[in-house]
Amino acid sequence: MVSVDSLYDKIKRWTVEFVGGSGYSNQMTGYMTGELQTVVFTLILASLFRIFSIPLGMVLLIAVAAALLYFAPMIVHVERESSNDLNRVLFWVVIYFAVIIAVTLWGR
Amino acid sequence: MIELSASFMVVAYVMVIGITIGAVAALLQKDLLRAAFISGAECIALAFFFQALLAPDIGLTQAIVGTVLLPGIIILGIFKTRRTEEE
């Protein structure tokens, strides 16, 4: 890794950039909380993998934690992907549909 | 009876080709007015196909709605906006 920043540093630098100047504003609290939420939620989802196999779940959990540290401000990705652009939403719908059909047919 | 179903098969083959070509051609036009007319023509092919599928009432409805009403609404929209697709 090139960067030696901790997760906090990364998030803070990014939010300060986002707000533009003063690091403490109305929006920053929301972004910070949202970032933490996303991290915790992704870890929880990864831990749900224990249903299938516990060792694989542990490996997955560690991998997900590493990925989260690397991609640090997750919230920017979340916000960009849940944009209200019609074509982007339809793209995600098609992906979803394909995944659902694949998973259910495979589960048979 | 057998000749009837055989002739229906011929109708069906022609109409499947017509529907496919019509659908693709309607979406490839740059001129929106022409696209609306071609989608109407595709609906006529569909109406004949319904006839071959032993549903004459739907065939009649589809022929009227698909060739007059739907292109009419779309053409109204085109006249109120613009005729060609912008780049």
Place this chain on the structure above:
Amino acid sequence: MTESISNLWSIALLVTIPIFATIIVNLLFNRNRAIKYISLISALSLVVITILSPYGFQWFTGQPALNPNTLTFTFDASIPAWRMALEFYFGPLQQVLIFVMALILVLVIGIATNGLTKNQGPYIGMIFLLFMSAAIIIMVNDLYHLWIAVEIGSLVVVGVVAASGEGIGQKAALKYALFSALSGAGLAIALALILGLTGYSNISDAIRYIQTTNLAGMSSILYVAFGFFILSWIYAGGLVPIHPLKSEVYGAAFPHGTAMLQAQSKLMLVAIGLVMLRLFGSLPFAREVMLSISVLTMMLGVVMALLQTDLRWILAYLIVSHSGLVTVGISLGTYDALVGGLFQAVNDVLYMSVLLLGCEAVYYFGKGTSTKTAVGIAKKAPWLALAMVLGTFAASGIPPFNGFQSKIILIQSALKVGLPEVAVVILILSVTTFIALFRGIYSIFLKPAETTPLAVSGSVPSEAQEDDKETPIPRGLYLSLAILVVITLILGVYPDLVIRFLTPVAQAVSIPWYP
């Protein structure tokens, strides 16, 4: 329980009164007083019909089954016989959900007829049609009417959103209309597939056929139908890939319109969810897919709500994320979880209506609902601030309010099926709901109104003009807020008032997790 074989009178009335009200109100167009009285009387009659009606069926064709024990004819789904009917059913679940919807209808019409001055007739008509589509979809027991109600509902939602008259509302309406066209076609394909597979349109018949017949190679068709059903489910409730579009719809409509929209959306979620649980609940991976969608919805919705700076948009995203709670209950599918999910649907409609009507009241101060422009309203309207804070408590599940009761049932049922992660996600959701809502409410109501630097440099007359825009809040709005707050409090203290209506459905539909 004796069951009459003749059609129930109330079902037809519940569907036709809104239609007639729509037609009359539409013809009256701009005669506001007449519209007000006619629509209020129709809405109140709907409430009364829902309370007084017995339980029963309405069917259009087909045959009743012969009950072997009592030798009477019945349409009861548990009697093994083919019915082949297009049928509506009015039972306890339908009664409580339609009652809540009708209550919101009365309050919303009371507010809309006061606030709106232009094109009132068509707008009120569309609100009635919203009620009608929701009532049909919750009562229906055949795929044909299910699909029709979904289509009507989507068109009416588009109309209500476009009626807000702003650019963002029209954009949201067009996006939602395009997507609803897609998903409506998907639901029609699912209908065609199930009809082709089983030959029955009645849902009970189709389920019986699927259970008793060996589908062999044809069962993959059932999975494709499941996929299309999921498509219309996520569209009805704004679940995860659609959450930007649906929250835009909620945010762009008038807040009182949004109160109606979210109630309709919850009813659609419950109805389609129960149909999916009954039809596909025993398929492997089906409920896991539904559960994953609902968990993702809860988290993404609440995270997006944290990022907003406008109370309207905060509420829009929160509504989407809280519909995830309803679907968690339905997709877990056990008895407890179903009771929790259905109860959550009722509570959700009520406390979100409190917040939305409060949001509507903020508009009367003439500075919008953005947290940057509207500040210090608590001094001018202390009771409004109190109602909003109580609504926040209910939404985030703080004990004496109704949100707590349904969330605790959901958490316990998630723990009982061995999924503590889901319970943790529900907990995080309620805490974050509190943070997201209180961020908005603090800066709108409690933050002191400071003299902004712009006001110093700007001219004084503009400020005076801004004060002129401030209009007194109508009493009807305060009355509706008070009614809703009291109901949330009563349901929080006595949850059994609603839960006893939900248990029969939960017993009939529930499937154990990991059968």
Place this chain on the structure above:
Amino acid sequence: MIQVTIQLLAFFAAAVLVIIGIAGMLFLDNLIKKIIAFTLLSDGVNLLLVAVGYVEGGIVSILLPGMSTSEFASRAVLVFPVGIVLTNIVIGVSTTAILVALAIVLYRRYGTLKASKVLKGERR
């Protein structure tokens, strides 16, 4: 070798229409083109529904005078999909009308029909 029946051809045509319609709604940029694609999708759904109700060697489901009821019941094509399709045609027309109306309103407001401009995502 699968024997090609008229029903199979109908399923094929329906699949073609549905796929072309969905692809058109997804990838075309012009709003009017998106609406035309929706009408194609709706036609495909109609065709699928009618094909589901088709009976090989059947007769039209209209009870003509002089026809025995039992023979009619055993050979007629299914009536229920016909009813669904008639409803779907009506719903398709009304949906198209609403879509066109919204497209006109948005064209007046923004002066363009490109979905990537009119319906693009925006930060709030």
